[in-house]
Amino acid sequence: MPAPTSKLNPLITNLKPHSRVSESYRILRTNIQYSAVDSPLKTILVSSSQPGEGKSTTVSNLAVAYAQEEKRILLVDGDLRKPTLHQIFSVSNRSGLTNVLANEHSLEDAVHSTEIPNLHLLTSGTHTPNPAEMLGSKRMNQLLDKVVQEYDLVLVDSPPIMAVTDAQILSTLCDGVVLVLNYGKVKRDVAKKALEHLAHVNAKVLGVVINNRTYTGKDSGYYYHYGS
Numbered sequence: 001m002p003a004p005t006s007k008l009n010p011l012i013t014n015l016k017p018h019s020r021v022s023e024s025y026r027i028l029r030t031n032i033q034y035s036a037v038d039s040p041l042k043t044i045l046v047s048s049s050q051p052g053e054g055k056s057t058t059v060s061n062l063a064v065a066y067a068q069e070e071k072r073i074l075l076v077d078g079d080l081r082k083p084t085l086h087q088i089f090s091v092s093n094r095s096g097l098t099n100v101l102a103n104e105h106s107l108e109d110a111v112h113s114t115e116i117p118n119l120h121l122l123t124s125g126t127h128t129p130n131p132a133e134m135l136g137s138k139r140m141n142q143l144l145d146k147v148v149q150e151y152d153l154v155l156v157d158s159p160p161i162m163a164v165t166d167a168q169i170l171s172t173l174c175d176g177v178v179l180v181l182n183y184g185k186v187k188r189d190v191a192k193k194a195l196e197h198l199a200h201v202n203a204k205v206l207g208v209v210i211n212n213r214t215y216t217g218k219d220s221g222y223y224y225h226y227g228s
């Protein structure tokens, strides 16, 4: 994913759909579709090895790119430790995933419509002291089973893989994982370790997004690698 010259607007795919950056999110969408032609993907997890690599930015813009294809999309903030999707979409986080899992709110009440047609958002919800237990709960499994019936595609944001087990847990519940790597920031052995962590739980890695690469004009500035 190229780094734009100015600070990235979190929802550039909605605000500037014809920009080069938005186009690269649409290319990512297409590549993901091609990475799993035989078994249609219903749930996709976006993660990274470390914090700040661009997970939330990528998953949000990817969700917009899918919604622009007229698909009914649910975006879920599975980063219960540092949630940001409610900020990116400017909605309240008073009710969200943790509240649905704790049976405090119904899914229908917790899901937000967004300003983008076809795109719905389940924010992280009230802070919980035990995120990994919540994400690994039977109810979480049941919740995903339910939402895949109601939406064409469910995209899930997550904490970084190297910090806590949450992303590994979520990867076992999702059909595939897109790994975002910050070009120049993350060392090769750390990236390799993150992929090993995913392989350890038999996660299906759909591809790796190399994010924040400065555009030189000599190439597309965009990289997407299949498999691990």
Ligand SMILES: Nc1ncnc2c1ncn2[C@@H]1O[C@H](COP(=O)(O)OP(=O)(O)O)[C@@H](O)[C@H]1O
Binding pocket: 001, 002, 003, 004, 007, 008, 009, 010, 048, 050, 051, 052, 053, 054, 055, 056, 057, 058, 084, 211, 212, 213
């Ligand atoms: N391709 C990009 N170009 C420029 N800035 C980016 C890009 N991707 C992410 N950022 C910025 O980097 C910061 C961290 O991104 P974020 O998506 O919140 O990471 P994470 O969710 O992995 O912690 C944010 O300020 C975001 O706007």
Ligand SMILES: [Mg+2]
Binding pocket: 055, 056, 057, 079, 082, 083, 084
């Ligand atoms: Mg994030």
